[in-house]
Amino acid sequence: MRIGYPCINRSVGCTASTTFRLASYSSVRLETCIRNNISCLRKILQFNAGNGLLFFRIPSGLVPFASHPICTYGWAGRFAKDFREIGRYIRENNMRISMHPDQFVLLNSTDEEVVLRSVSELKYHAKVLDLMRLGRDAKIQLHVGGVYGDKESALERFAERYARLPRQVRKRLVVENDGHLFSLSDCLKLHSLTGIPVLFDSFHHSLNNNGESMRNAILLAEATWAVQDGPLMCDYSSQQRGAKRGTHASTINLPDFAAFVSQAKGIELDIMLEIKDKEKSAIKAARLISEAKPGN
DNA sequence: AGTTGTCAAGCTAGT
């Protein structure tokens, strides 16, 4: 079981997703920005390795404007060697990687333009992982998208468009249950239509479910992952005490986390902690896991 | 130096 956190590390003193305004775009500006982001990504991965955190979500903003028409700069060639080195570091340390395109990526939109932009953005995400030469277990996670007034046809549109995606994208794409529209059972329906693996978000599941127990839900999601896809990926968060329902906790509640892990007993999975204090909570969780392991 | 309006992109639910 690998433990990780998404995108931002507040200890290393840099971010791997610095950006700039479209209005001030230039290839020089972009190159500088990418160089800084890549260098920070290295630092974060080293920090993670040193702290037993082997699961990380690479921010979508690593290469700003990568899928925008303004970007004609050959960043993939220019930074090919850097991506390869980072990929080697990831593999040598047995790390797991995910990416999560932002809310504008909607495969099932009723607007064809939105779909086209979404596919470009997905290709960019796949390109980053391919440049790192990561295996098929490095995943791109997406929500189903909007309902557009009819959930069944929204699911069908996703399935149709998934089938037509380039292989490089399709082999990495996984779908995640969300907290108010598409539940685990909706995602499982999508899996039966397409074969797409289902990334299980435990917090979303607690907000939006069809009565499945936590353990049963984990088992159902786990069954959608083929061997080549790697172990089941899970997003984990807990409710901030006293805050509005759906608010992520500011720091990890270890007893809650231990209870979740016990629900997954005997199931191989990697867990990403969507908790506001990021690596701080992840380190606590990873320590809990390694102390619980016999022989450690 | 610190504050604040705005930033490529979409949709839903709550107010």
Place this chain on the structure above:
DNA sequence: ACTAGCTTGACAACT
């Protein structure tokens, strides 16, 4: 009609 929320605030113009 407007805004918060979503995987993640930060850029850049202004005071």
